[in-house]
Amino acid sequence: MRVFTTGASGWIGSHTVDELLAAGHQVLGLARSDASAAALEAKGAEVLRGDLDDLDSLREGAESTEGTIHLANKHDFTDQAASNAAERAAVQTIADALAGTDRPFLLAGGVAGLVSGRPVTEADRNPFTGPDSPRGGAENLALEYADRGVRVLVARFAPTVHGTGDHGFVSTLVAAARAAGVARYAGDGTNRWAAVHVSDAARLVRLAVEGAPGGTVLHAVAEEGVPTREIATAVGAGTGLPTASTSPDELAAAMGWIGAFFAMDLAASSVRTRELLGWNPTGPTLAEDLAAGGYFA
Structure with a gap:
């Protein structure tokens, strides 16, 4: 084709x-x-x-x-x-x-x-x-x-959508943490982000x-939802910065559009997609990609 x-x-x-x-x-x-x-x-x-x-x-x-x-x-x-x-x-x-x-x-x-x-x-x-x-x-x-x-x-x-060379949302979170000197998340950090x-x-x-x-x-x-506190903690570990909870409004005020986005609950299922296409994700998880250090080079 x-x-x-x-x-x-x-x-x-x-x-x-x-x-x-x-x-x-x-x-x-x-x-x-x-x-x-x-x-x-x-x-x-x-x-x-x-x-x-x-x-x-x-x-x-x-x-x-x-x-x-x-x-x-x-x-x-x-x-x-x-x-x-x-x-x-x-x-x-x-x-x-x-x-x-x-x-x-x-x-x-x-x-x-x-x-x-x-x-x-x-x-x-x-x-x-x-x-x-x-x-x-x-x-x-x-x-x-x-x-x-x-x-x-x-x-x-x-x-x-993560991986080596990603310049999207996770990279933006890393940049925001470095600029502020702290990796923030909203509330108790149980709101989730789907990942692939x-x-x-x-x-x-x-x-x-x-x-x-x-x-x-x-x-x-691939992952239905990774708690944002876990993402912020991994960002903090990779940058050598502390993590901190803040209110959703304060997060948006401090970080701009990415803060407002990071305060949202964005979990999603792919059960039907997997059944229809025979699609089985095999790539690294978000935690594995963050631990590998590429986002902090």
């Missing part, structure tokens, strides 16, 4: 490209810089120059391949409106290009804010709809195309595109 991939040089995307190529697929990767293009070409992938705002390139990539994986996102937490608008426009463009083709279209999502008081499951409907909602309501927008000849697949990723190793996440994406039925919601979750 020749697969168009946005975010192909990003954290999850780069591992997904490796996974696809190793399985014998061809990859057309979207690249906005010379460095990203060179990295993709060095792996043996084709390159399509463009970015998330270049809707013509997105349309071309989707129309010229046998499947699309959309992993790019601006992730600008200082301008959520712009990120949400860009995501919705990108998903709309790709879905329109694929309508009536029966080709797979996998887009990335998350588990944050979907339910409260229990782990999120694949059966839980995303409550966010409309252009002004988180991610521009892209998950529900895309699923509308399942009845319009698109094999839509939603991969909701754990908040912690990046290699397992990439394998899930590949398996889904190869065979998951249209309209399927999948959870890239």
Whole structure:
């Protein structure tokens, strides 16, 4: 299969490209810089120059391949409106290009804010709809195309997609702890974060595109929930800093958007995903990755 991939040089995307190529697929990767293009070409992938705002390139990539994986996102937490608008426009463009083709279209999502008081499951409907909602309501927008000849697949990723080279949320927590001189967590630290190793996440994406039925919601979750106090304690141990409890409001005030996020309970189940895909996570746990020291080098 020749697969168009946005975010192909990003954290999850780069591992997904490796996974696809190793399985014998061809990859057309979207690249906005010379460095990203060179990295993709060095792996043996084709390159399509463009970015998330270049809707013509997105349309071309989707129309010229046998499947699309959309992993790019601006992730600008200082301008959520712009990120949400860009995501919705990108998903709309790709879905329109694929309508009536029966080709797979996998887009990335998350588990944050979907339910409260229990782990999120694949059966839980995303409550966010409309252009002004988180991610521009892209998950529900895309699923509308399942009845319009698109094999839509939603991969909701754990908040912690960890591994060597991660520059995402855990790295941000480490940086925040160093800046403050303390590794903080909210309340008693029993609120949890789901986690998955990046290699397992990439394998899930590949398996889904190869065979998951249209309209399927999948959870890239290996650990249902790691208590945030345990995460903060590991960050403290790795940085040589103390840990401390604070209120959720104080955590957000002290750490900004990552503090507000770290105060949330983001547990999620992947039972249905494992049964459907035969997916069995084998990568290191979050605790093992933190103990290995790569986040503190």
